[in-house]
Amino acid sequence: MWDAFGFEFVNFYLIPGLVLGCIYALGAIGITLTFGILRFANFAHGELMMMGAYLTWTIMAIITAVIGITVHPLIAAIPASIVVIYLFFWTDKFFYKPFRKADTIKVVMASFGMMLILRSAVQVIWGPNQLTFVPGIAKPNAGLMSWTDDIGAILLIPNKHLLIFAGTIVFVVVLSYILNRTRIGKAMRAVSDSPDLAHVTGIDVDQVIRATWIVGGVCALAAGVFLAMDIQLLETTMGFRMLLPMFAAAILGGIGKPYGAVAGGLIIGLAEELSAYPWIGTEPLLSPGYKTGVAFAIMVVMLILRPQGLFKGRSF
């Protein structure tokens, strides 16, 4: 069974698809929560993700310059997460809050403007060129490779991908704990399901909004750092490139449903990578240049057939 087909399929299509899916899933959690609780599509989400990765890079560079040791991106991401959370608070306070009582489309416009402001800010501060995030070639994990070789199914997974899988699982478990077991998490779900009922029961909406930005912000930062770890470089367009698949994942899973976003992200990531597999003949089924188009096609089909998403989210 584990012939050349399986080897190539699993290592070069399935695993990269899952990695991409994890990144989309983490990004889509923030989008779906903002859409469900604050009721607008946040176009600036991808850019904040990108900015988080840049901040992590900067903190890594500062630590290297001061102490002289290279820290792992995930450690540098902890101080960066505080900055990113404040960035989310700050954009909310100055740019989104003034429109909270107004037509929702005004907030979407503001977030669209924010997207350009944040991207230009990154381009002004860090320059428009690509930066190397982690140098070197990522070798497959040797232990996993020899162990899977013994049972006859070689898996080539670099450590960075193992970290991304583990990190995503940790994030989803923590998120489900927050949403199901804590008071604030239950309040968030209540506001997402029915804002009027939640308001009547005396839930502090401002607190819920702050919690939404914290959860969305941390997930966005994680997605940004994981993406930078995966492609090993930073560029100013990486946030925008992620935006469409993340929206597609949020819509696919159902707006306001974090688990739906995770499932949607994994489906979109897998679909994007697997669409390039030579299913028929030896040519890729779809030219790899059209990967982003897969996410869009899935989204359009969902909007036609089932706008509320797989997990029966909110449809407007």
Added chain:
Amino acid sequence: MEAYLGYFLYLLSLLTVGGIYAIFALGLNVQWGFAGLFNVGIVGFAAVGAYTYALLTTAESTFHYGGFGLPLPVGMFVAMITSALVAAVIGLICIRLRSDYLAIATIGIAEIIKLILKNETDVTNGPRGINKIPRTWEHFSEERFYSSWPLSWFGTPENWAAFFDGLPNWWWQPCFAGTILLFMYIIYRMLERARVSPWGRMMTAIRENEPAVRAAGKNVTARRVEAFVIGAAIMGFGGALFAQHLRLIEPTNTFDPAKVTFLVWVMLILGGSGNNRGAMLGAFLIWTIWSASELMISGIIDLVGFVAQSFDTTILETRAGFLRMMLIGVLMQVILQKFPEGILPEVRPASPRSKL
């Protein structure tokens, strides 16, 4: 005299590009100002128009599909139709959903269009783009135009070649700017007519109070799709003019969402959404600020380089453009919060009966 000519040509180029942006802003005004449809894929519709025009009107070429050498008005007309068709597909899918979905879908379709333009290298020559796009008026001085109908009725190719050699090399600039302003004026008059017509008043009613219009038995979805398609057709036309102005188009830098979609939005919001005159005023104003600030910033950089000799100004030069974009973004946020009506606020058309 030479200096004045330079200023004159700079003014003409401001009018040319400003006029093209005004056409984009008028198209967006139909979608957003009239019908309240949030389109963030202007760049996609512009690109469809530009590429359609380019493929239809360029001379036969080995780099891209065709080069059909069709007459220019045909190219512009088909550009409008193609853009309208793309909009119709998107509109029929997304307009019945809430405005956020339309926003996501339009930004998506703009990216997909660019993806297709980049990847279908046989048709569009991919990232290298299409060049030698004929520009209205200037194209007459190309051999394939002056040696064919209609110019061949009036003189032999040799006569025409001699005639165009005798003209100063900028002769076409005033004509091209005038043509664009004329097109802009025609579109403006048509939209003004539409705005005060029953159709336009219905659009305002749909935007302001949809349930009431539905209760009155109007087909809201069909009217919205109409507004979306008309707006996109105007944008496609603007895209064709954009291609003429640039003469070389390629998918990435020419059709940068920041420089097309975003600027047009700022123009419309600043000028006053819902007001056609406001859309045009905003377009010329923002375009003037945009291109004047380019000169100003490069002047400041020169000054910095002069004052601090040891300072390397190249880093400023590469980043100044982004700073400019950031400031325009901040300007948009300020307008959105403090002056949501824009410079020329919307004037509601009075019902004809109320004038009696």
